[in-house]
Structures are given as structure tokens and as C-alpha cells.
Amino acid sequence: MTNITFFGGAGEVGRNCVLVEEGMSNLLLDAGVKLGETDEYPLISDDEVRKLHRIAISHTHLDHMGYLPFMYARGCRAQIYSTKPTHDLSQLLLADYQRINRGMKFTNNDIIKAMKMWKMVEYGEVVGDGLKFSFHKSGHILGSSMVLVQGDSRLLFSSDVNDRETKLLDPAEKNLVAENLIIESTYGAPGDEHPTLKNASKMLCDSINKTIKKGGKVIIPSFAVGRAQDILFILESYMSSGVLEHVPIFVDGMILKANRIYRQNVIYARDEIQKRILMSDDDPFKSKFFHTPHTKDRSDVIERGSAIIVSTSGMLTGGPVLRYMEKLAGDSRNLLMFVGYQAEGTLGRKLVDGQRHITIDGKEIDIKMGVEQLSFSAHADYKGLLDIVRSTKRLKRVFIIHGEEDKPRELGESIRRMGYEVIIPKNGERFRI
Numbered sequence: 560m561t562n563i564t565f566f567g568g569a570g571e572v573g574r575n576c577v578l579v580e581e582g583m584s585n586l587l588l589d590a591g592v593k594l595g596e597t598d599e600y601p602l603i604s605d606d607e608v609r610k611l612h613r614i615a616i617s618h619t620h621l622d623h624m625g626y627l628p629f630m631y632a633r634g635c636r637a638q639i640y641s642t643k644p645t646h647d648l649s650q651l652l653l654a655d656y657q658r659i660n661r662g663m664k665f666t667n668n669d670i671i672k673a674m675k676m677w678k679m680v681e682y683g684e685v686v687g688d689g690l691k692f693s694f695h696k697s698g699h700i701l702g703s704s705m706v707l708v709q710g711d712s713r714l715l716f717s718s719d720v721n722d723r724e725t726k727l728l729d730p731a732e733k734n735l736v737a738e739n740l741i742i743e744s745t746y747g748a749p750g751d752e753h754p755t756l757k758n759a760s761k762m763l764c765d766s767i768n769k770t771i772k773k774g775g776k777v778i779i780p781s782f783a784v785g786r787a788q789d790i791l792f793i794l795e796s797y798m799s800s801g802v803l804e805h806v807p808i809f810v811d812g813m814i815l816k817a818n819r820i821y822r823q824n825v826i827y828a829r830d831e832i833q834k835r836i837l838m839s840d841d842d843p844f845k846s847k848f849f850h851t852p853h854t855k856d857r858s859d860v861i862e863r864g865s866a867i868i869v870s871t872s873g874m875l876t877g878g879p880v881l882r883y884m885e886k887l888a889g890d891s892r893n894l895l896m897f898v899g900y901q902a903e904g905t906l907g908r909k910l911v912d913g914q915r916h917i918t919i920d921g922k923e924i925d926i927k928m929g930v931e932q933l934s935f936s937a938h939a940d941y942k943g944l945l946d947i948v949r950s951t952k953r954l955k956r957v958f959i960i961h962g963e964e965d966k967p968r969e970l971g972e973s974i975r976r977m978g979y980e981v982i983i984p985k986n987g988e989r990f991r992i
Contacts (some may be wrong), residue, residue, distance in 0.1 A: 560581070560711060560991050560992075561579065561580070561581045561690075561710040561711050561712055561714070561991070561992050562579070562580045562581070562989055562990065562991050562992075563577060563578065563579050563580075563714070563741075563958075563989070563990050563992060564577070564578040564580075564987075564988070564989040564990075565577055565958075565960065565984045565985070565986055565987065565988055565989075566578060566601040566602045566603040566986065566987070567591065567593070567599075567600075567601035567602060567603075567986055568589075568591070568622075568960045568961050568986075569960045569983075569984045569985050569986045569988070570960075570962075570967065570983070570984075570985060570986065571593065571961075571962075571963065571986075572593075572622065572745060572900070572902055572903075572961055572962065572963055573591060573592065573593025573594065573595075573599065573622040573902065574591045574592055574593040574599055574600060574601050574622060574626070575588075575589040575590075575591040575617075575622055575623050575718070575960070575961065576588075576589055576590050576591060576601035576602075576603060576626065577589065577716065577741060577960075578603070578607070578611075579690060579708055579710070579714065581689060581690050581710040581711060582689055583689065584612060584687070584688070584689030584690040584710075585610070585611060585612050585613070585690070586612070586613045586614070586615060586687065586690045586692060586708060587603075587611050587613070587614040587615070587637065588615055588617070588706055588708075588716045588718075588741075589615070589616060589617055589623040589624065589716075589718065590614060590616070590623075590624060590625075590626040590627050590630060591620070591621060591622040591623040591624060591625050591626055592621055592622060592625035592626050592656075592662075593622060593902075594621060594622065594625075594874070594876055594902060594905070595902060595903065595904030595905060596904045596905075597662065597904075598660070598661065598662035598663070600626055600629065600662075600663065601626055602986055602987055605633045605634070608630045608633050608634065608635045609633070609634045609635060609636070611630075611635055611636075611637035612637055612638070613637055613638050613639075613640060613687060613690075613692075614627075614637045614638070614639045614640070615639075615640050615641070615692055615694070615706045615716075616639060616640070616641040616645055616649065617641075617645075617694075617697065617703060617704050617705070617706060617716070617718030617719070618641075618645055618697070618699055618700055618702060618703035618704060618718060618719065619644070619645050619648035619649045619652055619700065619702070619703075619784050620652075620700070620719070620782070620784065620785070621652060621656055623718065623719070624645075624649055624652070624653075625652075625653070625656055627639070627649075627653065627670075627673045628653055628657070628665040628666075628669035628670045628672075628673055629663060629665050629669070630673075631669050631672040631673045631676070632665050632666070632669040632672075636676070637676065638676055638677075638678055639673065639676050639677045639678065640677075640678050640679075640680055640686060640692075640694075641677070641679065641680070641694070641702070641704070642679065642680065642681070642682065642694055642702040642703075642704060642827070643679045643702065643824060643827075644701045644702025644820070644821075644824040644827050645702040645703070645704070646674075646677050646679050647820045647823070647824060648701070648702070648784050648817060648820050649674075649677075650670070650674055651783075651784075651813065651816055651817060651820065652783070652784060652813075653670045653673070654667070654670060655783075655813050657670065659876075659877040659878075680693075680694060681694075682694055682695060682696055682704070683695065685709075689710075690708060690709070690710050691708075691709045691710075692706055692707060692708045692709065693706070693707050693709075694706060694707075695707060695731075695732045695735060696728075696729060696730075696731055696732045697717065697718055697719065697720045697721065697731045697732075698720065698721035698722065698723070698724075698725070698728050698729060698730040698731040698937070699718070699719040699720060699721050699728075699731075699785065699937045699938070700728075700784055700785030700937060701727065701728065701784075701785070701788070701821055701824060701827050701828065702824065702827050703718070703719065703785075704718065705717050705718060705720060705731065705732070705735070706718065707735055707737060712738045712739060712992055713736060713737040713738055713739065713953075714737055714738075714739045714740075714741065714992065715735055715737035715739070715740045715741070715951060716741045717731075717740065717741060717742045717743055717947065718743065719743055719745070719937070719938055719961070720742070720743060720938070720939050720944075720947060721936075721937050721938060721939055721943070722939045722943040722944075722946055722947055723753075723756070723939070723943065724756075724829070725756065725789055725937065726756070726789050726792040726793060726796070726832075727788055727789060727792060727821075727828050727829060727832055728828060728829060729829055731939070731947065733946075733947065733950035733951075734950050734951075734952060735950075735951060735952065736951075736952040736953050737951055737952075737953065737954060738953055738954065738955045738956065738992070739954075739955065739956045739957075739958070739992045740948065740951055740954055740956070740957045740958070741957075741958045741960060742944060742947065742948065742957060742958070742959055742960075742970075743938065743939075743944070743960060743961035743962065744944065744959050744960065744961060744962030744966040744967045744970045745900065745936075745938045745961055745962055745963075745966065746936065746938055746939065746940045746941060746944070746966070747941060747944055747959070747962050747966040747967060747969060747970030748941060748965065748966050748969045748970070749941055749969060749973065750941070751940045751941045751966075752940050752941065752942065753934050753936050753940045753943075754933075754934055756935075759933050759934060759935055760793050760797065762933055763793065763896070763898070763933055763935075764797050764802050764803050766894060766896060766931055766933075767803060767804070767867060767894075767896075768803065768804055770865070770892070770893065770894040770929070771804045771806055771865045772804075773892045774864065774865055774892055775865060775890065775892030775893040775894060775928075776865060776866050776867070776868060776887055776892075776893045776894075777866075777867045777868065777893070777894045777896055778868045778870070778880065778883050778884065778887060778893070778894070778895050778896070778928075779867065779868065779869045779870075779896050779897075779898055780870065780871070780872065780873050780874070780875055780880045780895070780897060780898075780899075780907060781814065781869050781870065781871065781873050781898060781899065782871070782872070782873035782899055783812060783813035783814045783816075783817045783871045783872075783873075784817050785937055786873060786898060786899045786935065786937065787810075787814040787817065787818075787869060787871075788817070788818065788821050789935060789937070790869060790898055790935065791808070791810065791814075791818075791843075791846075791849070791869060792843050793935075794808055794848070794867065794869075795808075795843050795846045795848055795849070796843075798848050799846075799848075804865075805848075806864075806865045806866050806867060807848070807850045807863075807866045807867070808846075808848050808849050808850065808866070808867045808868075808869065809850050809851065809852055809860050809866055809867070809868045809869070809870075810849050810850070810851060810869050810870075811851070811852055811857070811860075811868065811869070811870035811871070811879045811880075811883075812870045812871030812872070812878045812879045812880070813871050813878070814869065814870070814871060815851065818844050821844065822836070822842075822844045825837070852879075856882070857879065857882050857883065857886075860883070861883065861886045861887065868880075868883055870883060873898075873899045873907070874899075874900075874901050874902055874905035874906065874907040874908070875905065875906035875907040875910070876905055876906065876907075881919050881920070884917075884919060884924070885919050885920070885922060885924060887928060888917075888924050888925070888926050888927065888928050889924065889925060889926075889927050889928070890927060890928060891927045891928060891929070892928075893928040893929070894928060894929040894930075894931065895910065895926075895928055895929065895930045895931070896931050896932075896933065897910075897911060897930075897931070897932040897933070898932075898933055898935045899935065899936075900936065900938070901932075903963065910926065910930050911930070911932050914926075941970070941973075944970060945973060945974070945977070948974055948977065948979070949977070954979060955979065955980060956979065956980040956981075956982065956992065957971075957974050957979050957980070957981050957982070958982045958983075958984055958990070959971050959974070959981065959982070959983050960984065967983045968983060971983050
């Protein structure tokens with residue numbers, strides 16, 4: 560029999576961590592942290608950590624792989640598996656997390672220990688013994704994966720999944736065979752419907768053009784990995800076609816390094832992007848519209864005229880974006896445009912919820928700039944999640960995780976009506992499948 564234990568990610572967005580055990584074999588699916596005012600960590604004990612054989616990392620976001628260095632600091636000896644883009648981007652993200660981390664500490668040596676235990680595999684390649692597993696496209700960010708575990712019964716771990724094509728990526732693979740599915744529910748309520756990419760892009764361009772006409776600047780906080788590349792490609796495309804006013808697009812923070820890794824791993828992107836880069840001089844990563852700040856205090860950007868600024872971090876938890884906010888938030892001509900999920904407890908979430916007085920590095924700031932949010936989500940919406948469930952062959956049982964408040968329950972009710980057994984686990988619970 561196969562047992563699964565939820566050490567994180569159940570009833571919340573963050574610290575994803577699920578242990579699969581069968582006989583003498585075990586496999587940990589993701590090892591994330593939950594970012595907020597106080598970081599939270601998986602409930603897995605140090606003793607369990609030291610007993611791990613293998614770890615499968617679905618993709619490079621801290622809520623799925625940020626706990627790895629803590630584990631190797633505590634004596635973990637497990638082999639880590641992922642696609643090549645996930646491996647390459649993880650080293651970058653973990654080094655940045657070490658620098659900004661305000662919770663439990665780890666060292667650069669702990670990151671090195673983890674990276675030494677990392678093996679890169681291709682999509683569809685079956686690895687492991689006892690519990691065999693393979694990675695399949697999830698459409699979330701470059702190299703992101705669903706993990707299919709083959710034991711006495713088959714288990715599909717969706718991780719973060721997107722059933723729609725993006726500027727950069729193909730959608731998630733469908734029609735996989737598994738009796739059990741662990742699925743996310745970030746946008747799992749019946750009212751959760753994402754606009755089409757075309758409509759969201761048009762709304763973004765309209766808001767930017769209005770701001771530029773007023774002589775203002777647009778700040779777009781962005782995750783360095785995934786969202787930044789999608790947004791930059793959209794801006795580049797619409798500026799090239801003349802839909803967007805021609806103003807400098809300043810790219811700041813870890814996005815610059817992430818772009819280089821994306822460029823090196825372009826074979827994992829859509830065919831169209833590969834052809835643009837590999838078979839012509841039309842490289843969207845090297846657009847003439849993209850610029851980098853030249854001064855440490857960003858004064859060359861702040862003191863100039865209209866501009867678009869794409870900078871980390873996506874939830875305003877750190878990074879250069881806070882410098883821009885400090886200097887530009889008091890001008891009503893400017894616009895703060897959120898293009899990604901804002902987790903509970905983050906500064907970004909507070910602003911989206913209407914707070915207009917904040918503190919940055921001890922300085923009190925009144926928000927007079929406009930604040931807007933658009934959905935460029937790399938997660939499937941309600942209908943998309945149901946489509947993924949429907950497309951899974953021989954499916955009997957669905958575990959619903961990675962959702963706040965009523966999202967798991969509402970998605971579960973819909974899946975139950977489709978005829979499947981539904982389980983909404985709590986952190987710490989163990990199940991036999």
C-alpha cells in the first residue's frame with residue numbers, strides 16, 4: 560500500500576510538502592516555505608528529513624523549493640530531481656532567499672549541499688526504484704512539472720498547473736493515467752475566471768498609456784521567475800506594434816539573472832519562441848526597449864520622465880521595488896500595477912485590499928499613486944482545474960490543496976458532483992491510497 564502525508568500546503572497557499580511512502584521507498588514532493596510577515600515551514604521533523612531517499616521539485620518558486628537548504632542543514636541526504644530549468648533557476652532563487660530571509664537561517668554551504676545532490680531529468684523520463692516517478696509539463700513557469708508517481712497505485716501531483724498557453728509556454732499535459740490526483744485550488748471557486756491573455760494584455764496597455772499621458776511612471780512588481788518574463792514579452796510585443804507608447808522599460812532586481820537562465824533554456828519554451836531566438840535576430844530577451852538602472856539608488860530612473868519599471872519582488876516583500884515605492888508612491892500621476900497573486904500577510908496583499916498607509920524601512924509612506932491589479936495568472940482557473948480532473952484517466956480520488964479560505968471546499972464540491980471521491984486534507988494528516 561502507498562501512504563501519503565501532507566506536511567504543508569493543505570488549506571493554505573505556501574510551504575508545499577507531501578511525502579509518498581511505499582514499502583522501503585519514499586519520495587518527497589516539493590519542499591517549500593510560506594512567505595509572509597513571518598515565514599512558515601513544513602511540519603516535517605528533522606528525523607523524517609534524514610530518512611528521505613528522493614525529493615522531486617516541481618518548479619522554482621520558494622513555496623515549492625525554499626525549504627531545501629534548511630533540510631540539508633539538518634542532515635538530509637536525499638537525491639533531488641527536477642528538470643534542467645528548475646535546477647538552474649533554483650540556485651539563483653535560493654541565494655536570493657538567503658540574502659532576504661528574515662526567519663530561520665541557513666548558509667551558502669547548505670545551498671551548495673543541496674545543489675550537489677541534484678539530478679536533472681527530461682520530461683517523461685521515468686526515474687527511481689520501488690516508487691518510480693516522472694515529470695510532465697504543467698504550463699506554470701519554464702521547466703515546471705506535474706509529478707506522476709507509480710507505486711501500487713498511481714498518483715499525479717499537479718503542483719501549480721496552467722491549462723492555457725502563455726506567451727512563453729505550452730499548456731499542461733493532459734490525459735495522464737492516475738487513480739489518485741493531488742490538485743491545487745488557488746483559483747478553485749466557481750467565480751474564479753481568468754480573462755483571456757489578449758484581454759488582460761489590452762487592459763494592461765490601456766492603464767499604462769493613461770499613466771504615461773499624465774506624465775507618470777508605472778511600477779509592475781513581479782516574481783523574478785515566470786511572471787516577469789511573461790509581462791516583459793507582452794510589453795515588448797505591444798510596444799513593437801505601436802499599441803504601447805514608446806517609453807523606456809526598466810528591468811530591475813533578480814529578473815535580469817532569471818532572464819539569462821530563461822534564454823539559456825529556451826528549448827523548454829514554445830516552438831515559436833525557440834524559432835524567434837535560434838533562427839532569427841528577433842530575440843525578445845534583448846529588446847531595444849529594455850533598459851537597466853545605472854545608479855545604485857535608482858535616481859536615473861526615479862528622476863527621469865515617464866517609464867515602465869518591472870522589478871522584484873512580486874508581493875513587495877523585498878527587492879528594488881521597495882526603493883521605487885518609497886520615492887514614487889506619493890505622486891498621484893504614478894501607477895502601481897499588480898500582475899500576480901498576493902499572499903495573505905504580504906505588503907502587496909494589504910495594498911490590494913485597500914490599505915493606503917505603509918511603512919518601508921522605518922519610513923511612513925502615504926500611497927497617493929493609483930493601485931490596480933490584473934490577472935495574468937499562471938494557475939488554472941476554476942474551469943481549467945475541472946478540465947484537468949476530467950482529463951486524468953482512471954481517476955478515482957482527488958486530494959485538494961494549495962488554496963486559501965473556501966477555495967478547496969468549493970472546488971471539492973464540484974469535483975464530488977463529477978463522481979470522484981474528494982479529500983480536503985489538513986497539514987499533518989496521513990492517508991493510505
